[in-house]
Structure formats: C-alpha cells, structure tokens
Amino acid sequence: MYFASLDYQVTAIDGSRKLIDWAKSHYDDVIDWRCMTFKQTLFQGWCKCFTGIWACASLLHVPYTELPELIEGLLDMLTDDGVFYVSFKYGNSERVKDGRFFCDINEVRWETLKQKITSEFKDQTWLTTDQRADRNEQWFNIIIEI
Numbered sequence: 001m002y003f004a005s006l007d008y009q010v011t012a013i014d015g016s017r018k019l020i021d022w023a024k025s026h027y028d029d030v031i032d033w034r035c036m037t038f039k040q041t042l043f044q045g046w047c048k049c050f051t052g053i054w055a056c057a058s059l060l061h062v063p064y065t066e067l068p069e070l071i072e073g074l075l076d077m078l079t080d081d082g083v084f085y086v087s088f089k090y091g092n093s094e095r096v097k098d099g100r101f102f103c104d105i106n107e108v109r110w111e112t113l114k115q116k117i118t119s120e121f122k123d124q125t126w127l128t129t130d131q132r133a134d135r136n137e138q139w140f141n142i143i144i145e146i
Contacts, residue, residue: 003054004030011050013041038062042073050077055086057139064094064103068116075119075146082146090127090138105140121146 004010004027011032014020020035027033036044038059053074062070071086078084091104105113110125122145130137 001027001031003052008052038070041077042070046077048077048079051079051082053078053082053084053086055084057087057089059086060088060103060105061101062103063101064105064109064113067103067113071113071144072117072119075117075121075144078146080146084144084146085142086144087139087141090140105142107140110140110142119146 009032010030011034012023013034013036014023015035015037017035020033023031024033055074059067059070074084075082088105089102090106092106092109094101094103096102107125114123124143126141128139128141130139
C-alpha cells in the first residue's frame, strides 16, 4: 500500500491464497495481487517489467542453494535502472523454527552467492536491528542496482 500511495503501479506476490484473498478484499482496486511461489515468478514473462522489487524478509524462506538462480531471475525482471531490496536474518546457516524454514545471510555468504550470479550489478549492504520490542535480532539488508 505504501508504494501504491506514492502512485507506483504495484504487483504484489505471496504464496498464501488466504493472505491474497484478505488483501484483495481491502485493496483490490489499487494493487495487482498474485498468488504464486517464488519460482513461479520466473515464468511470468516479466523481463524488464519492474523498476523496483521489494523483498523485505521474503527470500529468507528460500534455500541458500536456490538463491542464485532466483535472484538472477528477479534481476532480469528489472528495468535497466531498476532497484532491488532484499533482507535476511543475519547469520550463516539454515534452520527450521516452529515449522518454518529460514536461510540466514551474512557478508561471507552474500559474497559467495554473488559469485554465482552472472548479471552485473552494484550492491550495498548494511545491518539493522529488529524494531519489534520482543526481538533482539539483526537483519542483513541488501540494495542491488542494475
């Protein structure tokens, strides 16, 4: 909604049909809601269609070995001046917590992952602290510019 309120044309994607249906019932007239997996986004014919991709705490549910192909595909969806934001919990492992899969990223894992991506880009990384009162976690943030 934030990006739509700035007059951006927004395509929002989530793998949960329940969440998409709820969101559509509240914001259907301004956002193009799509229920699909991360992998399904790669087969939508969206080459150079987006000026920005916002993946805040989203791709952290993708296994580390699958991230290079997925990020490469997402970069292909960006226009020549596109920007991609992604964040992960800070760390160097994968784990399942409360039945949910998490892939953590730190500087070393990011540098290793970048070597597997053939697209040229500039990136900037930084750490932030979780803003939720009941959490004491760090987040690894990445901005990628084509």
